[in-house]
Amino acid sequence: MPELTEFLAAAEAWLEAGYSRLATEERGRFRWGEGSDEVRVFQEPDPVEEADALPRIRAWRAALWDAGYAWISGPKEYGGAGLPKSYEAAFNRLTRKFEVPGDAALTVSLGMIAPTILRHADEGQKRRYLPALYRGDLIACQLFSEPGAGSDLASIESKATPDGDDWLITGQKVWTSGAHLADIGEIICQTSPGPRHHNLTAFLVDMHAPGVMVRPLRQMTGGAAFNEVFLDGARVPGDARLDAVGEGWRVALTTLSHERSAMGHSSFGGAGILSTERLMELVRHAGNAHDPVVRRNFGELITQLRVARYAQEVMAERARAGQPPGPEIALNKLALSANMAALAGFVAGVLGPKLIADTGEWGTYAWTSVVLGAPGYRLGGGSDEVLKNMIAERVLGLPRPS
Amino acid sequence: MSAVSTRPNLSAAAEHDELRRTVRQFLADMPTVRSVMEPTEGFDRATWRRMAEQVGLQALLVPERYEGLGQGAVEANVVFEEMGRALYSGPYFASAALAVYILLCSGDEAACRDLLPGIAAGTTIATAALDGSSAPVLHGHVADLLLVTDGTSLFAVDSGIQAQPIDTLDLTRKLATVKFERGSARRVGKEGDAPKTIAAATDRALVCLAAEEAGGAARCLEMSVAYAKQREQFGRPIGSFQAIAHRCVEMLQRVEFARAAARYAASCLDEETSELPIAARVAAAYCGLAYRWVACESIQVHGGIGFTWEHDAHLHYRRAWADEALLGTTDQHYLAIADRLGL
Numbered sequence: 174m175p176e177l178t179e180f181l182a183a184a185e186a187w188l189e190a191g192y193s194r195l196a197t198e199e200r201g202r203f204r205w206g207e208g209s210d211e212v213r214v215f216q217e218p219d220p221v222e223e224a225d226a227l228p229r230i231r232a233w234r235a236a237l238w239d240a241g242y243a244w245i246s247g248p249k250e251y252g253g254a255g256l257p258k259s260y261e262a263a264f265n266r267l268t269r270k271f272e273v274p275g276d277a278a279l280t281v282s283l284g285m286i287a288p289t290i291l292r293h294a295d296e297g298q299k300r301r302y303l304p305a306l307y308r309g310d311l312i313a314c315q316l317f318s319e320p321g322a323g324s325d326l327a328s329i330e331s332k333a334t335p336d337g338d339d340w341l342i343t344g345q346k347v348w349t350s351g352a353h354l355a356d357i358g359e360i361i362c363q364t365s366p367g368p369r370h371h372n373l374t375a376f377l378v379d380m381h382a383p384g385v386m387v388r389p390l391r392q393m394t395g396g397a398a399f400n401e402v403f404l405d406g407a408r409v410p411g412d413a414r415l416d417a418v419g420e421g422w423r424v425a426l427t428t429l430s431h432e433r434s435a436m437g438h439s440s441f442g443g444a445g446i447l448s449t450e451r452l453m454e455l456v457r458h459a460g461n462a463h464d465p466v467v468r469r470n471f472g473e474l475i476t477q478l479r480v481a482r483y484a485q486e487v488m489a490e491r492a493r494a495g496q497p498p499g500p501e502i503a504l505n506k507l508a509l510s511a512n513m514a515a516l517a518g519f520v521a522g523v524l525g526p527k528l529i530a531d532t533g534e535w536g537t538y539a540w541t542s543v544v545l546g547a548p549g550y551r552l553g554g555g556s557d558e559v560l561k562n563m564i565a566e567r568v569l570g571l572p573r574p575s
Numbered sequence: 576m577s578a579v580s581t582r583p584n585l586s587a588a589a590e591h592d593e594l595r596r597t598v599r600q601f602l603a604d605m606p607t608v609r610s611v612m613e614p615t616e617g618f619d620r621a622t623w624r625r626m627a628e629q630v631g632l633q634a635l636l637v638p639e640r641y642e643g644l645g646q647g648a649v650e651a652n653v654v655f656e657e658m659g660r661a662l663y664s665g666p667y668f669a670s671a672a673l674a675v676y677i678l679l680c681s682g683d684e685a686a687c688r689d690l691l692p693g694i695a696a697g698t699t700i701a702t703a704a705l706d707g708s709s710a711p712v713l714h715g716h717v718a719d720l721l722l723v724t725d726g727t728s729l730f731a732v733d734s735g736i737q738a739q740p741i742d743t744l745d746l747t748r749k750l751a752t753v754k755f756e757r758g759s760a761r762r763v764g765k766e767g768d769a770p771k772t773i774a775a776a777t778d779r780a781l782v783c784l785a786a787e788e789a790g791g792a793a794r795c796l797e798m799s800v801a802y803a804k805q806r807e808q809f810g811r812p813i814g815s816f817q818a819i820a821h822r823c824v825e826m827l828q829r830v831e832f833a834r835a836a837a838r839y840a841a842s843c844l845d846e847e848t849s850e851l852p853i854a855a856r857v858a859a860a861y862c863g864l865a866y867r868w869v870a871c872e873s874i875q876v877h878g879g880i881g882f883t884w885e886h887d888a889h890l891h892y893r894r895a896w897a898d899e900a901l902l903g904t905t906d907q908h909y910l911a912i913a914d915r916l917g918l
Binding site: 449453456457462465468469470471472473475476477479480481483484486487488490491493494501504507508558561562564565566568569570571572573574 | 582585586587800803804811812814815816817819820821823824825827828831832833834835836838839840853854856857858860861906908909910911912913914916917918
């Protein structure tokens with residue numbers, strides 16, 4: 174194994190050769206009035222820009238793959254580099270110094286579906302899907318929620334019926350991020366009438382197959398970060414079934430635990446919407462930096478945001494020491510949704526009338542997307558209430574509601 | 576102080592677990608806080624002596640060159656969490672944290688050499704009066720050494736202290752009015768240095784107080800969860816009702832985040848990272864409010880029994896409200912954060 178410093182020096186040389194280095198002041202530094210004032214809390218890219226960006230993202234992943242940086246902590250037999258997670262984290266930090274495509278479009282693919290495949294797939298599936306996902310040849314989405322199965326996810330009604338060696342899937346999925354970009358989808362279907370939790374099976378469905386239709390879902394922000402997916406007899410070969418028949422619930426839980434951890438970790442820090450510098454500039458430009466009420470509220474908001482970060486760092490340190498996070502990781506998601514709401518409230522107090530009508534002034538009306546997006550954070554990744562049920566039961570050991 | 580901007584080391588060491596076990600056991604063996612809170616002194620002298628002789632806790636933060644153990648804020652974080660859980664009523668915070676930090680931050684080598692060994696040995700009980708002459712002083716009635724300020728300089732007073740304990744909201748941490756009669760005083764630190772010294776020492780003491788609050792909140796949560804599992808109404812444990820279960824989860828959230836905030840600030844203190852001035856006040860603000868909220872909700876989970884004199888819930892509730900007024904209110908911490916970030 175190379176020393177970390179050696180590894181990073183080689184990585185930096187590789188990045189240097191193919192990508193331009195960002196000037197120091199462009200990195201993570203927020204400057205009022207420059208560039209886009211977008212402060213979206215959901216990925217709602219313009220469809221045309223998004224389509225244009227996709228080939229660049231795929232090319233970046235392919236280049237990473239060829240150089241051995243696409244899956245630094247992954248097992249070698251599936252194309253990983255077999256190095257510690259700390260190397261991966263260090264490499265990711267390093268890439269922020271260079272102008273490389275962002276890979277937010279791959280969050281579900283690599284943050285949720287790939288770990289699920291690694292845990293539940295058979296040998297052949299791992300070799301088929303994992304390199305393709307990390308190389309960016311395949312993009313994956315998660316097909317779980319249904320119109321009739323939200324918090325009660327186990328009541329999924331989409332059905333997979335055997336047809337020779339294949340399966341035919343019929344049903345409707347909803348709130349699917351990135352379905353319009355995805356090549357495959359991890360889908361949970363009913364494969365028998367019961368019993369509950371044992372009647373479900375997971376598959377990897379080809380999103381381009383006949384019988385699969387994707388429609389954007391416009392949410393209350395006005396943008397469309399999600400989709401509805403309709404399946405009408407979509408054919409899935411038998412070797413695209415994930416884990417055993419009847420094991421779908423367990424597979425789903427694996428994906429959900431990765432989702433919660435990914436959500437809790439999205440800090441939107443740096444120059445993002447939770448950046449201290451951005452918030453201070455907002456207060457200064459709104460002209461109320463001397464208002465004691467605003468200063469107090471600012472201190473309160475910063476307290477909430479910093480404590481959430483400190484708690485994440487303490488949990489991450491425990492994980493590094495070999496105590497992987499249990500269900501308490503969902504506390505981070507509860508904090509995030511509370512902080513989004515607190516941020517919206519703070520900004521509303523600072524901007525007053527500038528928040529409700531677009532005067533064209535930079536960095537003011539743009540905050541409406543945080544106001545409008547915040548309620549979604551309480552729902553996404555398991556509603557706050559469902560997560561509280563889970564924490565009550567699994568962390569505090571309180572009896573289930575009867 | 577050299578401020579370096581790095582992430583603090585947050586790793587848990589086996590020695591910390593050992594320290595926690597030792598302190599928890601020691602505090603479990605002492606007379607109950609109820610048996611000592613009523614008499615005038617408000618704490619048990621024998622426990623205080625044993626704490627010094629057997630465990631050496633009073634020496635924890637005192638550097639070795641002043642006959643202390645030379646431990647850091649991370650170790651203090653462990654000890655204070657335990658003190659908070661047990662509602663320890665002796666002058667530990669005042670003497671072993673606040674007074675020690677003031678003396679250390681004063682940079683007065685001679686005063687440290689003369690005064691810290693006694694504090695470390697537990698033979699000197701020290702406290703500080705930083706809020707002008709009329710404000711009540713933590714454990715003033717049992718103090719052998721009082722650190723006072725005239726707003727410009729710091730002084731150590733060790734004789735002629737006339738102190739009178741007064742009624743306090745917090746029954747487990749006494750306050751006293753203090754007057755001086757022909758006492759002898761020595762200046763500590765340079766003339767005019769008091770505001771700087773007090774500011775630095777207050778940040779450090781707040782990190783200890785935050786840990787104590789996190790520990791108290793953790794205890795309230797424990798009591799509440801245990802009660803919610805055992806108490807039955809409508810034919811089932813009340814913890815099976817979402818109204819109770821969700822409240823307990825919200826308590827857990829605050830407890831976990833409070834512990835993390837206090838620990839993070841302690842690591843910043845030990846490593847003198849540039850985040851310290853923010854982290855100290857963030858921990859103070861968050862832990863103070865979290866403790867008050869958790870103690871308050873704990874009474875509700877306990878229902879009627881939680882509102883009785885006999886139940887410990889009110890002792891935490893009282894402590895939490897009092898803590899929030901001890902070294903700055905939550906709102907003052909918020910304002911300090913805005914100032915320090917340069918808003």
